[in-house]
Amino acid sequence: MDFSPSPASESQPWDGVILCATCGVEQEAVDPAGLPAVCAICADDRQWIPAEGQRWTTVGELRAAGAGLEVAELEPDLWVLRVRAGVGIGQHAKVLRTPAGNLMVDVPTYIDAAAVQAVAGLGPLAGIIASHPHMYGVQSAWSEALAGPEGPVPVYVSEPDAGWLARRPAAVRVWSGSLAPVAGLPGVSASQPGGHFPGSVVVHWPGRDGAGVLLAGDTVGVARDRQWATFMRLFPNYLPLSGAVAERIAAHLDRYRYERLYDNFSGVLGVPGGGASRVVHHSAARHADWAEGRMDHLT
Template sequence: MDRSPWICLTCGGHYPAAEEPPASCRFCTDERQWVPPTGQRWATLAGLAADGYATEVREVEPGLLGIGVRQHIGVGQRGLLVRTAEGNLLWDPPAFLDEEAVRAVRDAGGLRAVTASHPHMYGAIVDWSDAFDAEILLPEADAHWLQRPSSAVRTWSGTLPVLPGVTLVQCGGHFPGSAALHWADGADGAGVLLVGDTVMVTPGEDRVTFMWSAPNRLPLPERWVRGIVAALRPYRFDRIYGGWWLPVLRRDAKRVLESCADRYVQFLRGEVDLG
């Protein structure tokens, strides 16, 4: 019998190994997610591999490697490996990984730490940690969402410089610990922000927005939007990568973030003439 951890196919959440899957998924039954009308579905890494799931690795820009899954699973995020001279960090790991993914990261210099923007994107975070003896960096406010215990967990709050030029920033909003990662050397030195869906890049790649629950269309209150902008104000960045291959906000990202936050708040307050 395959006793590897159980994976929720709807959200990608990982749960401890057991003879039977959990009765329900803690992530999906939360108001920010959803349970399929047909009920929760479960899989294991071995089962997914047997069904043809496979890793997809791409260079996103110099120093930034994307790690995704060719078939959709969970919320569908692709991870990003930030490479530095003093080690690498993996951000928002997908729910599936295989030897190809591990080999690609090993060839890129290994892994010092693995982390995520928020609990929906913890993915195979424990498996990555085990493969490289890497730290799991989780905001203290959200660490209880990790369903598989690991001695590699290190909690943090506020900000955390992880590697030279690589800083985790707690923004709040979608979850209390929702975070962004600032990579100072990205975009040819102009600075990059990795956001998952703490900030959501819109399809035209010229705006961002903010949601408490994207699938359930629940907006984020003004004070939390203002909190995100304030947390990111000290950092210089020209580009924003969301949690998926596309869309990407490719230029002038800090100005766009701040102007879109102001516009979002105008809608919340009813200050927009829609006539």
């Protein structure tokens, strides 16, 4: 489903939300004069400041330029949200549909009335959780737009990474360790294996078929051949994690049974045939061999 943006002539509540034109993360300032010199997330070595310098934009400017949201089903009860003609690094937010309410995992860098209607059409939203700070998007706006009888949708922020919040959602819930982000549904769980960020989050869900699905963000990246996984400190700037951390992440994920794994860009391990957990372990071992010099004879 491709939802056209709301007409640029129609004022919307989110039009004034300021966000970084590179990463798409919302900012606290309501006036450009209150903005920092650079986006802190982009100034970090895991991201980048464009050669032409820092630029800020607003949701209203993106809508006027033709931004919109695409919604597609990845598998039964799992949907991907892609921003078209917007900003960000091309990440794909997800919506996990459950009988107790839906969970948004990672957040679009755009919002308008048509997008809100599309996501609301999948069912009520019980929570929002980002895998790491690059994926905060306009989470405050989504939380407010899909508010229920009890107020804005809870936004779960990993405690080790909470300092990266440039705009603090009204309904923020800072957490550590493990979490059941959908009340009354312990089968959906989140934890913090770290790696890419100290508080990097994964979300596990049994899947409609019971095989187990892991939404891994950038904690585990899917290689282009979909036969291997990667473990990176810096993705755009090409710096891998150590072998020990790759193997620590694989071991952490052993608490879950998962046959399929999706990364931030809808790369998927384990389709067809399952076996994502096995791929993660083999990949971590290979990563460690190369990172620790055991394969130097091939160089």
